[in-house]
Amino acid sequence: MIEAKGLGVVFPNGTEALRDINVTIDDGEFVAVIGLSGAGKSTFLRTLNGLVRPTSGTVRVGGVEVNRLSGRSLAQFRRTVGFIFQQFNLVTRLTALDNVLHGRLGYLPTWRGILGLYSERDYELAAGYLDEVGLAGKEHVRVDNLSGGQQQRVAIARAMAQQPQLVLADEPMASLDPRLSDVILGLLKNYNEAHGVTVLVNIHVLELARRYARRVLAFNQGRLVFDGPTETLTDDLAAQIYAGSLEAL
Numbered sequence: 299m300i301e302a303k304g305l306g307v308v309f310p311n312g313t314e315a316l317r318d319i320n321v322t323i324d325d326g327e328f329v330a331v332i333g334l335s336g337a338g339k340s341t342f343l344r345t346l347n348g349l350v351r352p353t354s355g356t357v358r359v360g361g362v363e364v365n366r367l368s369g370r371s372l373a374q375f376r377r378t379v380g381f382i383f384q385q386f387n388l389v390t391r392l393t394a395l396d397n398v399l400h401g402r403l404g405y406l407p408t409w410r411g412i413l414g415l416y417s418e419r420d421y422e423l424a425a426g427y428l429d430e431v432g433l434a435g436k437e438h439v440r441v442d443n444l445s446g447g448q449q450q451r452v453a454i455a456r457a458m459a460q461q462p463q464l465v466l467a468d469e470p471m472a473s474l475d476p477r478l479s480d481v482i483l484g485l486l487k488n489y490n491e492a493h494g495v496t497v498l499v500n501i502h503v504l505e506l507a508r509r510y511a512r513r514v515l516a517f518n519q520g521r522l523v524f525d526g527p528t529e530t531l532t533d534d535l536a537a538q539i540y541a542g543s544l545e546a547l
């Protein structure tokens with residue numbers, strides 16, 4: 299379960315990226331996070347895996363108070379959260395399989411990880427996740443020889459290989475041809491349903507949020523202004539979200 303209470307983030311330059319966010323998300327939910335560029339969506343996701351530290355309030359994930367973690371405990375926690383970036387963040391000179399194996403690093407003693415001494419089981423799992431994202435046969439292809447859509451699928455397989463409690467995807471379709479949006483969101487949705495893992499995805503395009511998510515969180519200027527089932531997000535409400543005319547929740 300995710301629980302944010304009075305969560306606020308002010309960046310050192312004074313930008314108030316999040317203001318008094320209060321929200322609870324149950325295990326296994328698939329939630330779309332929407333709002334204009336700069337609304338605070340990415341900052342919100344980043345507080346959930348400790349990439350951004352709140353300046354006020356608290357955030358708990360799976361009973362762990364993320365804002366209290368640092369050093370080794372933060373690194374350990376982060377291994378339980380898959381993060382999918384706009385720009386994939388893969389090691390492009392390595393193969394698809396090697397990148398997915400990186401998702402297993404959290405399960406290895408550090409010295410084995412440094413030497414790349416994965417177990418047979420790790421290899422099996424990594425190949426299985428590549429298969430799950432439709433990339434069977436591409437295991438030994440270097441990532442820089444894959445298309446953008448295929449690279450993002452490798453990144454999703456790497457997140458799966460972490461066997462995470464939570465997957466956060468920060469506009470995972472943003473650097474791809476719009477026609478690939480359905481492939482990426484479809485994979486995340488199938489993963490959520492098949493494995494019961496909570497997925498939060500920042501989606502710029504409202505139509506896509508409506509098609510894939512059961513629940514929508516909407517941000518405007520750092521405030522949470524809508525939180526409800528997708529079917530209650532009418533066109534009128536959506537227009538108000540984007541116009542900034544809704545009160546903070």
Ligand code: ADP
Pocket residue numbers: 309310311313314315333334335336337338339340341342
């Ligand atoms: P979104 O994901 O909705 O586009 P962000 O969470 O990226 O929004 O940004 C929210 C606000 O915080 C924006 O005004 C953005 O410019 C600002 N911001 C984001 N990251 C930083 C940072 N590291 N330092 C200063 N300001 C930032």
